[in-house]
Amino acid sequence: MMGLEHFMNEAISPWLKEEGPDSDIVMSSRIRLARNLDGVSFPLIANEKQLEEILYFVEKEFNQRSYASYSDFEFLRLSELKQIQKQALVEKHLISPHLIERSDNAAVLISKNEQVSIMVNEEDHIRAQLYFPGFQLERALKESFQIDDWLEEKLDFAFDEKFGYLTTCPTNVGTGMRASVMMHLPALAITSRLNRMVPAINQIGLVVRGLYGEGSEARGNIFQISNQVTLGRSEEDIIEDLNGIVQKLIEQEREVRQNLVQETPIELENKIYRSLGTLKYSRIIESKEAAQCLSDVRLGIDLGFIHNIPRSILNELVVLTQPAFLQQYAKKRLSASERDIFRASLIRERLTLEEKEE
Amino acid sequence: MECQECHQNPATIHFTQVINGDKNEIHVCEKCAVEKGYIHHKEEPYSLHHLLSGLFHFDTDLMQQSQQNKKATLTCNNCGMTYRQFAKIGKFGCSQCYLTFNEHLNPLLRRVHGGNTMHEGKIPKRQGTSIYQRKQLRDMREKLRNLIEEEAFEKAAEVRDQIKELERTIGQSEEGEHDGS
Ligand SMILES: [Zn+2]
Ligand SMILES: [Zn+2]
Numbered sequence: 001m002m003g004l005e006h007f008m009n010e011a012i013s014p015w016l017k018e019e020g021p022d023s024d025i026v027m028s029s030r031i032r033l034a035r036n037l038d039g040v041s042f043p044l045i046a047n048e049k050q051l052e053e054i055l056y057f058v059e060k061e062f063n064q065r066s067y068a069s070y071s072d073f074e075f076l077r078l079s080e081l082k083q084i085q086k087q088a089l090v091e092k093h094l095i096s097p098h099l100i101e102r103s104d105n106a107a108v109l110i111s112k113n114e115q116v117s118i119m120v121n122e123e124d125h126i127r128a129q130l131y132f133p134g135f136q137l138e139r140a141l142k143e144s145f146q147i148d149d150w151l152e153e154k155l156d157f158a159f160d161e162k163f164g165y166l167t168t169c170p171t172n173v174g175t176g177m178r179a180s181v182m183m184h185l186p187a188l189a190i191t192s193r194l195n196r197m198v199p200a201i202n203q204i205g206l207v208v209r210g211l212y213g214e215g216s217e218a219r220g221n222i223f224q225i226s227n228q229v230t231l232g233r234s235e236e237d238i239i240e241d242l243n244g245i246v247q248k249l250i251e252q253e254r255e256v257r258q259n260l261v262q263e264t265p266i267e268l269e270n271k272i273y274r275s276l277g278t279l280k281y282s283r284i285i286e287s288k289e290a291a292q293c294l295s296d297v298r299l300g301i302d303l304g305f306i307h308n309i310p311r312s313i314l315n316e317l318v319v320l321t322q323p324a325f326l327q328q329y330a331k332k333r334l335s336a337s338e339r340d341i342f343r344a345s346l347i348r349e350r351l352t353l354e355e356k357e358e
Numbered sequence: 359m360e361c362q363e364c365h366q367n368p369a370t371i372h373f374t375q376v377i378n379g380d381k382n383e384i385h386v387c388e389k390c391a392v393e394k395g396y397i398h399h400k401e402e403p404y405s406l407h408h409l410l411s412g413l414f415h416f417d418t419d420l421m422q423q424s425q426q427n428k429k430a431t432l433t434c435n436n437c438g439m440t441y442r443q444f445a446k447i448g449k450f451g452c453s454q455c456y457l458t459f460n461e462h463l464n465p466l467l468r469r470v471h472g473g474n475t476m477h478e479g480k481i482p483k484r485q486g487t488s489i490y491q492r493k494q495l496r497d498m499r500e501k502l503r504n505l506i507e508e509e510a511f512e513k514a515a516e517v518r519d520q521i522k523e524l525e526r527t528i529g530q531s532e533e534g535e536h537d538g539s
Contacts, residue, residue, distance in 0.1 A: 036453060038453050039436060039452065039453060039454065040452065040453075041436075041437045041451055041452045042437075042449070042450060042451060042452055044447075044449055044451070045437060045439065045451045045452075123449075145480065148480070149483055152482055152483060152484055153484070156484075157482050158452075158453030159481070159482050160453075160456060160457070160477075161477070161492075162475075162476055162477060163456050163463075163477055164477025164478075164479065165477075165480075166450070166453040166456050167450075168449045168450055169448065169449050169450075170448070170449075170450070170463070170466060170467060170470055171470050173456075173467070173477075174471065174474075174477045174478075174479065175477075175478075175479045175480060177479075192359070195359040195369075195372075195385075198372040198385075199372075199383060201372075202372060202373055202383070205472050207371075207372065207373050208372050209370055209371050209372075209388075210368075210370030210371075210388070228373065229470075229471045229472045229474065230471065231467060231470075231471035231474045231475070231476075231477060232471055232472070232473075232474020232475065232476055232477070232478055233474065233478055233479070234478045234479035234480075235479045235480055236479075237478070
């Protein structure tokens with residue numbers, strides 16, 4: 001048994017270290033499927049005994065099993081995890097914040113490579129999600145269907161010919177699928193072009209939201225594009241719409257980046273190197289500033305200004321500099337001001353380490 | 359773009375809300391989105407509470423009081439949830455609730471899912487064989503219509519044979535089900 005340690009030692013999931021298609025702009029692609037057991041009360045109103053039976057059954061049938069390239073699923077009960085460990089799983093996007101609220105009777109099954117995580121007794125009995133690096137929604141969909149078939153071998157999913165897969169919330173009924181793509185869009189964000197594109201994106205049933213904002217904003221220019229409609233459109237059709245929009249956003253982002261390079265090269269270079277300087281020499285840095293600087297440096301790498309820092313280090317630092325992971329890494333609780341100091345020293349350390357290796 | 363509620367934070371959540379046919383573009387920050395009930399968790403950028411309460415009250419004007427009461431007390435005999443409870447929290451209690459509240463769900467589903475009320479897409483393999491076959495049959499009949507329109511009669515004849523074959527299989531398995539019960 002590898003246990004929890006395996007998921008806690010590294011801030012960044014193994015799959016996120018690989019480069020996928022269009023990795024300069026698309027960080028990851030995700031498919032999430034919501035499923036429920038037929039005739040069993042949904043987690044919202046189910047009693048302790050029913051919830052426990054589901055956990056018991058899923059653990060018995062799926063713990064330590066492997067499916068295709070997804071090996072050694074680990075079954076973790078949230079009641080057996082410390083708060084800070086749960087928070088770290090949220091920051092790695094392996095579980096949702098809502099699962100933590102349901103800790104008494106909830107669990108998660110995670111594949112060894114952390115590409116697949118299956119939450120049990122979240123809002124729905126089963127929420128399976130699958131990640132791929134870069135822009136590969138079609139592949140993610142294909143493999144999530146296989147995972148779904150694998151689960152279905154043991155579980156009787158609630159399904160109706162008219163309504164499709166039956167979910168706790170009517171916003172998920174039908175396919176039960178939420179497909180999303182995480183994108184780094186600094187140029188579109190700076191020039192406010194993204195905001196102008198949003199209404200058109202909404203028009204076809206897709207949503208744009210900022211990511212990693214503790215309060216409200218898009219931290220580090222990272223945005224999530226996902227589908228809102230789950231009923232009446234097939235998974236393939238939904239993915240096709242999403243693919244079209246993501247493709248358009250990639251093109252526009254590249255175009256605006258090139259404009260910036262041509263029109264204001266020295267200002268752009270200045271901004272990128274100032275941010276790199278801040279990350280390399282700060283002794284105190286808040287998560288918001290860190291996210292903005294990481295975004296600038298990432299852009300600097302994409303545009304070829306910076307050569308000696310791998311892009312994956314930025315993926316890692318985005319997760320690592322979140323509060324819970326920081327404390328996990330420090331191996332103790334930190335106050336907010338202690339976190340800002342520890343964050344600065346951690347970033348300094350990682351950046352100089354990587355640079356020396358060149 | 360700034361948040362239209364607090365006018366302080368940048369708007370990070372953007373969507374179009376449709377209530378009683380009126381479209382409304384919403385641009386808010388995450389904090390305001392939670393406060394206004396547009397989102398519950400990070401996953402759900404939707405104001406279901408608004409949609410549901412709107413739906414429930416909207417109906418009051420149109421329906422007789424007695425019918426309204428009858429609808430409100432409609433109860434799922436599997437989990438015990440009433441329609442009134444469902445309309446209040448916006449979540450179902452179990453899979454049976456869908457069938458219990460079936461005839462009242464279409465307006466809500468249309469609002470949430472861009473006018474749609476019928477599932478398209480994946481079907482569970484194990485319990486879905488006959489559903490899958492019926493869907494296949496519908497698809498093939500449509501294909502047949504298209505082929506005839508295109509006057510591709512040879513291909514149409516092939517498809518017609520396939521349809522007959524499938525109809526036979528479905529007929530047999532349904533008879534089988536009856537024999538078993
Ligand atoms: Zn606001
Ligand atoms: Zn029910």
